[in-house]
Amino acid sequence: MDPTGRLGNKLCQYSSFWALQRREWLQLPVLPEACARQQENFLSISYFHYGESGTGLSDGPLLLLDHPCSLTEFHPYRRELLQQLRWRPEVRSMYNGSLVGDVYLRRALELCRQRYHRPVFVVSSDDLAWCGRHLAAADVVLAGSTGAGAAGRDMALLAQCNHTVMTHGTYGFFAAFLAGGDVVVPVGFGTMEDYLTSMMRSTGFNLTTVPVE
Template sequence: MINANRNILFTATVLAICVILFVHVFLFPLYAVNPNHETLKTFMDFEKSLCSSNYIKQKKVWRKQQCPRYGVVTTMQGGRLGNQMWEYASVWAVARRTGLEPYIPRCIRIKLDQVFDSLTVPTFEEIAHCPVDMSRFVKSLDAWNYTYQSIVLPRYSVQPEIVLTWVQDIIQEFTFKTKLINKSQTILRLVAKNNINQVFVGVHVRRTDYVGYLWRKYSVLPANVSFYYAAMKYYEEKYQNVTFIVVSDDPAWCIKKFNNKNNVFITSKKVPNPPSLDLAILAACNHSIIDYGTFGVWGAILAGGETIFYNISHHSTVRLGQILPNWHTLA
């Protein structure tokens, strides 16, 4: 009887171990690689999986465009305006580099269409009916092996080495809507007071949530007021009639720190501007001073002039400074 019980116990133990091994070896990896593999049948399903917001509505009739013959490039949605501009630009540039077809999730395109006029990358609406094969997707350009693979870039994707290969083209891609151009120009004219020789320097001051992020990510403190003053002094010594247009998520801090300079104009001083208008104002300036964050980076790229940036090792801004010849830090 004792031996029989031992045999039963041994058999049960072996079976339990086999079940555990089967689950871990054969089932868990499938879910770790792609938890929605079985539910993604068409590009409409795939598009929904890329979005962190519920902006997509199913239409009754889809335009029956030809399905992609080779592969596509797309991205996941993450962040706000500056982040989504990088996501869009990364898809646009990687598609140029690879020859794959670019597509942007509508949750990103809807946001950007409110700001820009000339976006050319189509949305998945055009191929929503097409079947999608998730086994052919990779997550980066480095993993792409020039076959029939597609690329889905992660959210917060920043690809300056590729995007800035065609910097003038991406500037044209992000052409502001006429109403934003007109409003930003009106503000600058009012600040200039009809001085046609005025040199405008856009200043982006990022604080609020980024202060804590800088410490967690890089173990560094945010830029103090001496950085901005030193950068302003650089432009004042280089140009006459300089006015600094300060855009910030913390205008109260800026008012307090720059109240002794009569050539500083702070947007959102009384009534907050929408981010799209502040970005258009930065882009309308001649030169730039930026600390960190994708919003200020895009303001400086679109302005196209000289840029002084706050130096944080391993930050994406430093990568831009290595690529663009008119971007530099202060020694």
């Protein structure tokens, strides 16, 4: 099995491989990557490349490539997989939080109205309808775009702003990084501070934290 890739890749690979064993009631050996790579050196070593075909077994050894994620293979065994893929308590409780919502955003916008002279808020989101329902105001412009290249166009627009109100994730973080100025971030949505907030704090960003509730 391929040891590279992040958590999602590894979980897909594990689930696909486990489902093959479960379906056929086989004990399929897992070869270390160094052993599997010997097919590059010896002509007699060959594997069924699961990552290339996506389904099925063969009479020969099995090699999983490119982090296969064969949902058709492992979805029928979802209940059994969920019994295995249970979070350890220390992992589950690390954040113990939720996504920020309209309460935080309205508080953040009101703070900016008090801090800056006649601000205009440019809103970008993959759910502009939600933003329109919860953030509608005379000084709020729903400027996000759709279609091919939308993410790039939206970030280019956000990068022209003087300051940034962030929610979660690296997209908003990088827009704030490009824009400069003040950055408003949520606090209190989990038991631990978000790693992006910690990183920005440690590198000298001008942060203002706003409670989510």
